[in-house]
Amino acid sequence: MAHTTSESAVQAATGSQPPELVRHGSAKGGWFRRTGFSHLVGILALAFSIFPILFVVSASLNPVGTLSSSTLLPREVSLANYQTLFDGSFPRWFLNSLIIASLAAGISMLISACAAYSFSRFRFRGRRTGLMSLLLVQMFPQFLAIVAIYLIFAEITELWPAVGFNTSAGLILLYLGGALGVNTWLMKGFFDTIPKDLDESAKMDGATHFQVFSGIILPLVAPILAITGLLGFIGAINEFLIAIIFLREDESKTAAVGLYGLIADPLTKNANFGEFSAGAVILAVPTVALFMYLQRYIVGGLTAGAVKG
């Protein structure tokens, strides 16, 4: 908008001169303000975000494998770090991470969607209270309750070891609880934008509540499902604080916990940095892949054409 107005103003000021020439005349100052500035900011942001990625990728390819020998651009390239990583426990950790993150993200997405549908569509006693308590509860980070959670799970481990410490199931359960509040709020807001006429119309067509939910609403809220799923996945696969308390056995560790183990020891931390970096690079792959896959669902305007407009 600003572009066109400034251009037409210049045109008006210079009278009959052809616009091509005018643009050349005011090129330097005008160009920077119009385009150059945003490019500069873009380049700065890019440099800022690429630097750590580049450093980690370089470190992972560095055959010496120490922190002190790592540079921004690798002097020598080899896959030795990846080799050693895969010879150790990493494949197991990676698998654990994938399972925990996918299940936690998937299940929390479904449960939150059900909760959000009820909060958005039904009017029942305790609806406001429910919404408010969800909001309150999710304001406190889960880590605040870590002592309580630890004690609860210590008890659970004795009674039902299958969902206790050192199990993926236990950790998934914990992650589900943490994500539910914020996801439900996020989704409820989106559900509210789907016209209620659609529900009613489907009901007249003969749909049950579940059919309305699964056949009409869910396809229309795909963007928010994709976003909550993605956020849930990233949150779970990167989660470290709770996981390290929960998962003490080597077999049950997630990649984040396991990789930390590589550099936790002050004596070995310099030496294992190459391996650690290789693990970090591999761990980023599923997140990036998931994002690329979900990108197509994260588009607005899905309800266009439903009602007037």
Place this chain on the structure above:
Amino acid sequence: MAEVVLDKVNKQYENGFHAVKDLDIEIADGEFIVLVGPSGCGKSTALRMIAGLEDITSGTLTIGDRVVNTLASRDRDIAMVFQSYALYPHMSVADNIAYGLKLRRMDKSEIETRVKRAADMLELGPLLDRKPKQLSGGQRQRVAMGRAIVREPQVFLMDEPLSNLDAKLRVQMRAEIAQVQRDLETTTIYVTHDQTEAMTMGDRVALMKAGVLQQLGAPQHLYDHPDNIFVAGFIGSPPMNMALGRVERSDGGITVSLGGATVQVPASVTAARPALASYAGREIAVGIRSEDMEDASLARDAASRARLTTSVALTEALGSEIVVHFPVDAPRVVTEDTKALEEDAHTGDAPVSHHGNIWVASFSPRSRVRHGDQVEIAIDQERLHFFDPETGLAIRD
């Protein structure tokens, strides 16, 4: 196909708002009935109760031979067309139309034939693969119709289906819907706030105000014999002209003085309205439709007609007629009804004059009157309407 009977149906919300009061309507099998009234009169609530989207507070609702008060919408065997169309945006036109049939686990081939039949009827054939957002307003409206008729339900419910269309399309779809209904002979309940739709589409019209049914009857009956001032003012465009007059008894029968003019009420009118005589010496609300007035120089049997002499405030030449606005020196009628009508007019786009009492007459296009002219207007006394200014009710017997 079935008849629908509302028996003392009430809707009272939890906050105490009484949206529909003791609504009694018997709708015959195959009838097209229009619920009309200003916004907030309860017509949509009534329709939503029939649809099963709102609970019925008290009274009974019967569709066919079943009392359906507590039945879920999907078990009532009805279809509804929404004001917003409510098409499923992620489905193609064909899937939109077929959705109700799929939910009923109908045979695939049967679904196909039915969708095709509905599409042919509504000329949707070439659009079946499109998504709703690729359709124009009129096309979306047709898809919404298609979705309703494909189910072959017992009753169609339509909630202001044309109000999102532009004026020209509205006229066209009005005719199409009426045609489809006539072909299918399905009982139809149609809600609108537009009295033109009510007049042109319905077999019968039910006019509501503030949750109460005002009058139920054939459109022409409501137009010619309104039960009260509200009906008189709501039905018809332009609305009926009203003024306060005084009834006097004279040798020849009864006269009504309107400002400076005195109108002799013909014997046939007094005979049809025996109660009129009892108003002698009292004020009365007099109404006359615009087409029952004519330029006195053009009116046939003008000599026998009552006359008003006034100056023309505004003329609108429509080609087929000239609409003449002129002031009348008789006071305006102010009752609950006229206030409600005025409020409704304000929410719409009709201008409301606050300067005295302006009447509107439709003259023959041959009339030469123009803005500012002095004009003699002949009134057809046979077509006068009389209402009690206190109760607003029509004076009959």
